[in-house]
Amino acid sequence: MDTATRRGLEVYLLGPLRVVVDGRELDVAAWKSKRAVTLFKYLITRCGERVPRDVLVELLWPESDDGDKSTHNLHTVIYYLRRTLEPGLGRYQEQRFLRQAHGLYWIEPGAPVWTDAEEFRWLVRRADGLRHRDPVEALELYRRALALYRDDFCSEDLYEDWAVTVRERFREMYFAAALQAAQLMVDIENDVAGGGGAWRAAPGPGAFPGGAHPAHTGFFLPAGRDRAGGP
Numbered sequence: 001m002d003t004a005t006r007r008g009l010e011v012y013l014l015g016p017l018r019v020v021v022d023g024r025e026l027d028v029a030a031w032k033s034k035r036a037v038t039l040f041k042y043l044i045t046r047c048g049e050r051v052p053r054d055v056l057v058e059l060l061w062p063e064s065d066d067g068d069k070s071t072h073n074l075h076t077v078i079y080y081l082r083r084t085l086e087p088g089l090g091r092y093q094e095q096r097f098l099r100q101a102h103g104l105y106w107i108e109p110g111a112p113v114w115t116d117a118e119e120f121r122w123l124v125r126r127a128d129g130l131r132h133r134d135p136v137e138a139l140e141l142y143r144r145a146l147a148l149y150r151d152d153f154c155s156e157d158l159y160e161d162w163a164v165t166v167r168e169r170f171r172e173m174y175f176a177a178a179l180q181a182a183q184l185m186v187d188i189e190n191d192v193a194g195g196g197g198a199w200r201a202a203p204g205p206g207a208f209p210g211g212a213h214p215a216h217t218g219f220f221l222p223a224g225r226d227r228a229g230g231p
Helices: 034-045 053-060 067-085 116-130 135-148 161-189 192-200 214-228
Strands: 009-012 018-021 024-026 098-101 104-107 113-115
Touching: 034 053, 034 067, 034 104, 034 161, 053 067, 053 104, 067 098, 113 116, 116 135, 116 161, 135 161
Parallel strands: 009 113
Antiparallel strands: 009 018, 018 024, 098 104
């Protein structure tokens, strides 16, 4: 489907943030509220999960001891984010994406909403389940997943505490998928060079010492030497 005809919310989190609403990409760098950017990333990462107000206040104003002021500020950020995502929304129209009720806030998953992070996760899990029964299909799914991984999760937020655990989880998933893809390329296509290339293409600054996952030396290099007839 052509991007211009798509409806809904598309969010790219694997690498610098990109947000597309109904086929129109928003200029995230121009958002006046940086807290709105943080709030959006936090909620979209937990799409469908209802997050209490207090959690969001602590996320955005961790040093504040004025609960009333922080709550007011949160409402201001929420309003800004809603108007940014849907600037043409009428006064009494229900917001499609950002919802709230009883002090809880969430991104409505049925909007529809698509993120590269969830697509990546789904592709890897699907490939993992198929790699023994249908290795050819599994390899294709791994390739599609790896192509989505432009860089680490929220790569511009290296020092945001909330993102660290999520980033590490996706990074580990990426390296595991790269290893499986490399193994399948060798086993199915006898493509040692291609398998090594898939492995070395792993993005992210300093993911592992020396640029290699610990499992790499345990599997891929010995396999490559065996097939290449090396010592």
